[in-house]
Amino acid sequence: MNFIIASTVSAVIVLMSPFMGQWQSFLRRSLTTRHYVLLFGVGVLVAIGLAMAYAFFRIRERRPQRFGLLAVAAMFGGAYMWLNGTPYPEVNAVERVHFVEYGLVAFLWYRVSRAADPSMVVLPLLVSFMVGTFDEWLQWFIPVRVGEAHDVFLNLASIACGLMFAVALLPRPSFSWTLSSRSWSRIGTTAAVVWLVFAAFVSQVHLGYDVSAEGIGRFHSHHTGEQLLALQKDRANRWDADPPLRLRRLSQEDQYLDEGIWHLRRRNAAEPFEAWHENLILERFFAPVLDIPTYASPSPSRWPLEQRRNVAAALQGDSGTFASSAEPYPIITWRRDVYWLTVGAIALALNATPLLLRRQRNVEPGR
Secondary structure: OHHHHHHHHHHHHHHOHHHHHHHHHHHHHHOOHHHHHHHHHHHHHHHHHHHHHHHHHHOOOOHHHHHHHHHHHHHHHHHHHHHOOOOOHHHHHHHHHHHHHHHHHHHHHHHHOOOOOOHHHHHHHHHHHHHHHHHHHHHHHOOOOOOOHHHHHHHHHHHHHHHHHHHHHOOOOOOOOOOOHHHHHHHHHHHHHHHHHHHHHHHHHOEOEEEEEOOOEEEEEOOOHHHHHHHHHHHHHHHHHOOOOOOOOOOOOOHHHHHHHHHHHHHHHOOHHHHHHHHHHHHHHOHHHHHOOOOOOOOOOOOOHHHHHHHHHHHOOOOOOOEOOOOOOOOEOOOHHHHHHHHHHHHHHHHHHHHHHHHHHHHOOOO
């Protein structure tokens, strides 16, 4: 039953992520910023307060150690939220809800484990990390939502707090710091699976290409230069009849359009040198984003000839060397064959390590 509950809650959190943007947008339209922040802030405080109160009345034995662990979890969680706060209260409010979600996920997966050794926290941590990976991966496919590896690792703080709360509330009757052979095997297999899932996520979201064009500069993309030119032709034909004027939050993200918007926004906010080269990138590889109205720019965004001449004159012929940094999250340009060979080797090592350790223990003197 514990496994079913943990799996169901994890699946709901992941599958609801496309709808979270709609829900947040509805609340922002319906409430003032102050009431919006209070709604989420009070909800988070009530959830944490109820959990702590339940633990306080439930814990009857070894109170100093268990209350101490609860205090550490509370201080660590508070410090994390304070250190990772942004200047935008509404963003902080949503992040705190996310923090509680993954604390709950970790707590539920802890209840699944029956081990009485370190695997009782290692396995829930790994599984919760995988849930967070699926969550961010799905968000990457959804317009407006952003999914990246950085956010997956941020979930580790809330997972750690959830596990500390779980250990304090539901300690094992006995505990051994020595991992059994079965625990080693489970950790190795689970770690290998989680690693492969995370590697596949990174491959799709963060692996890309370094696109270079003479006289224009370099930029990172999920597509090669040839692929961008092919996509440019395809979108020009498609958008001419059906321009992407409406943002459909429950649709698949058009990554080509998304990348074009990165460069468009950077061009519009940059100094002349950077704006000039970003505009050259747009003209060469993302012309439909300039010429056809989109949800991000209801009017065509191509510079008028006079404006283009003025920016070129302001540079006084200084083209320089340009490398765009328009992408909002890292795109790494590793070779895919080398990447997957490395990923496979690490997965095999994670899976084989428990077996090697077991054999080593069996050949130790006196065993």
